Amino acid sequence: MKVNIRSGDTLWYYSRLFMIPLPLIIDSNPGLNGSYLQIGQEIQIPGFTSQAYTVKRGDSFWRLATARNISIDALMLLNQNINPSSLQIGQTIYLPARAIAPFMRRDVTYNSALLARDIQTLKNQFPFIQVRTIGRSVEGKPIQEIRLGKGTKRVHFNGSFHANEWITTPILMALLNTFLLSLTNSQPIRGLVTNPLYQSVDLSIVPMVNPDGVDLVLNGPPPALREELIAMNKGSTDFRDWKANIRGVDLNNQFPANWEIEKERKEPKAPAPRDYPGDAPLTEPEARVMAALARNNPFDRLLAFHTQGKEFYWGYEGLEPPESSILAAEFERVSGYEAVRSIDSHAGYKDWFIQEFRKPGFTVELGYGVNPLPLTQFNEIYEEVLGIFLSSLYI
Known part of the structure; x- marks a missing residue:
């Protein structure tokens, strides 16, 4: 106002x-x-x-x-x-x-246009947040970061690395909206007073890493790429299962953390709806944007939201610091999600972050079922991960 x-x-x-x-x-x-x-x-x-x-x-x-x-x-x-x-x-x-209540609807599919509108609404209502375009997708769509807080503890969240996991974006936006309302109304969240967190934390959120892929899943292919994408999708016009970016590269297999292992064993050897790690690490603009963000900002911890499984992964090759186990135990306690230290997987953003910076990194698998998860799970997922969101800030 x-x-x-x-x-x-x-x-x-x-x-x-x-x-x-x-x-x-x-x-x-x-x-x-x-x-x-x-x-x-x-x-x-x-x-x-x-x-x-x-x-x-x-x-x-x-x-x-x-x-x-x-x-x-x-x-x-x-x-x-x-x-x-x-x-x-x-x-x-x-x-x-x-403003005393969240403005976001929880029953609508969430493409990049709706995200842009909601970010602008948040910026209008809560002008103390900073919004900047940190890069662009293959199709030139903005990849935006939301930043707030005055502290020295730097915490980063992201969502929608994978296109058919787009529900992670409105979940992140809803968590942010709740936090902002708590700040301006001086109302605790689950008993936690949040204004001190604003002074102690520098919070970074990239709600949609893969806008082209999300729009492909929800809106269908852009006319100029229709035939190419249908051919890549094995002739199907149903793109609900698409995980990759619009060039058919899995963005969470794009990072230089034993990328060669994933390249060798992944079944797709060419662009595909899922799992193709590309011809080399960081070939895709979306992956390069996220790598640059981490390199240019010394984040103290990183949480990447994916779906599904009601679990989270917190280790990589034994390179994670002791602090990671403390955070993992708290995340497990407040969410009911299973903490999994290591799995046989490489080249993910969390993997690279731990390897590169030796800081706590987490891949959080929201909800349970078959991707894309239905919006009927929204409220349940939100309540489960609210505790993770808050404890990542105050611990």
Whole structure:
């Protein structure tokens, strides 16, 4: 919500007026010098939207404020050109509306266009988050990172490495939405006070690593590639089982962690809907983007969301640090998922991260069943992994 500064206003006053932690207001207005505010200057108040309201008979600022449990001065701030003593029936004024519930629907398929819309909605409601395009897919679609927090502990999450595991993206977005609402409303999540986490953690989220693949699964092939992709899909026009990127390369088999072993033993020797590791490590732009992200940001831990199995993998070739077992035990406790230290698999993002940086990395297999998992599992999966999300931040 945007407001214009009046004479005598301060960011501290706005924090008290709207009951929003001051650091969130400061971070919502980068470059703003709180000591030298100017009358008429526009700033953003996180956790609120401005809603148009048509004045009805009997309305007054006092009645409107009382009914909504807000300050009369909050109404005055949003309606600086309105005389509160002479409201007219039919007149349009603006009311501050606190965001108290998630806006995301949990019953819709989630392609890259819907993700872009929801990221923008989050940015509008919670302007203290940072959103940047860290690279582009084969088809030129943006791969976006969401960043928030002021701390030194760097935690990274990602989803939708695999196209038919697209449910991991709205799960991540729902977890983020819950966390943001907790911050602006100063409400704990499962008893955990989250505002200190904002000060101690630098959180990075890439909700959709493989936008081309997700859109292929949900929307079908783009016209220019239709025949090529149908041929790669063994003549089928049903792409629900497609895991790879749009060039038929499995992005989670693309990293230089014993990639040669996967290349030798994987059955596909050419681009395919799943399991083809490519002609060399990091040939695909999506994989290169994620490798560069990890190299340029010293993450302290990394969690990659996949489906399915209700388990997570936390070791690689004995290279994981002792901290990993502590986190794994807590993740297992709060989620009910099985902690699996090692499996006979290589070339994944988590594998490469552990090998490269000797930091804790996790591949979390959400839900149970046959991919793509149905949206009927959404709420169950969300509740299971909420504990993992929170404990990754506070431990």
